[in-house]
Amino acid sequence: MKKKALAILGASIFLSTAGVQESFAYSSVEVKTEGGTNSTTVETPASINSYSVGSYGKGVTKLKEDLKSLGYYMFPVVTNIYDLNTRKAIKSFQADYGLKADGIAGPDTLNMISHALLNKTILEDAQNYIGTPYLWGGSTPDGFDSSGFVCFLLDKYGVYNYRVSSAVLFKQGNPLEKDDLRPGDLVFFNLGPTGKVDHVGFYVGDDKFISSVSTGISIQELDSIFWETKFAGARRIY
Known part of the structure; x- marks a missing residue:
């Protein structure tokens, strides 16, 4: 049984069968250009998110895609399951960014990943x-x-x-x-x-x-x- 709850500024997906909650917040990021300011909606982790081995769903898929973009998840196929390879990638990222390397993708880790992704975009633009x-x-x-x-x-x-x-x-x-x-x-x-x-x-x-x-x-x-x-x-x- 799947229940979906939507709000204007956020969305949460509750997977009752697995006992796993995936939450996403949606925010508008403004990028200034010579022609004006463009606004785009991006998906960012909500503060209650925490992924660990055994978690699965769209949030895990996005997490692994983000890790791959940053060079931490090296496997060619991205699944929606938080497995031992995902844990290893998270621990490596945490160690590099001065976070507690526990292999759990909690709010601080997810926030730092979003910062690293934006920094990557800034450097590409540079x-x-x-x-x-x-x-x-x-x-x-x-x-x-x-x-x-x-x-x-x-x-x-x-x-x-x-x-x-x-x-x-x-x-x-x-x-x-x-x-x-x-x-x-x-x-x-x-x-x-x-x-x-x-x-x-x-x-x-x-x-x-x-x-x-x-x-x-x-x-x-x-x-x-x-x-x-x-x-x-x-x-x-x-």
């Missing part, structure tokens, strides 16, 4: 601006400085809606060690003589970051001699 010229104080596709580029993309996807300096961004979110960097985290540098943070970029993985430098938007090597000596720290703001 690639479209490679070659855009450097412009001091710039924060539009006509030209960016480093903080202008970061703030432009964060604002475009509704993460952070302020145009601020690298030094101000450096005070946001949570600090990270270099070894804990994940795609979408922010990396900061001291380039000037004052020793203050004055440059920022998006970490893209594999010890690389994307930023607006003197030659324009490009991907840089974090562990190069120049950038390594200028590295000031990292933050996770989303």
Whole structure:
């Protein structure tokens, strides 16, 4: 017997035969474009969700598809069953993002997965601006400085809606060690003589970051001699 309950802002599916509850919340995410603001409805986990070995249903299917998109679920076939391979993928994700690695996809884990997916989208979009010229104080596709580029993309996807300096961004979110960097985290540098943070970029993985430098938007090597000596720290703001 299946019962479905729907609400304007959310939906819950109750599978009474399995004793498993899958809940989904639906929210509108605004993405800013040059032609205006587009609004799209996305499915995000509700706060009461918790998946573990034995859970099954549409929510588990989506979870596994999300894990596959992020590179954690490596199997070609995605089913609707939370099996031991799903648990292994969740534990790996949790360990990478500083969560309790218990293999249970609870609210904190599901929320972090949604953040990681949005960061993935932001980084994919960032690639479209490679070659855009450097412009001091710039924060539009006509030209960016480093903080202008970061703030432009964060604002475009509704993460952070302020145009601020690298030094101000450096005070946001949570600090990270270099070894804990994940795609979408922010990396900061001291380039000037004052020793203050004055440059920022998006970490893209594999010890690389994307930023607006003197030659324009490009991907840089974090562990190069120049950038390594200028590295000031990292933050996770989303």
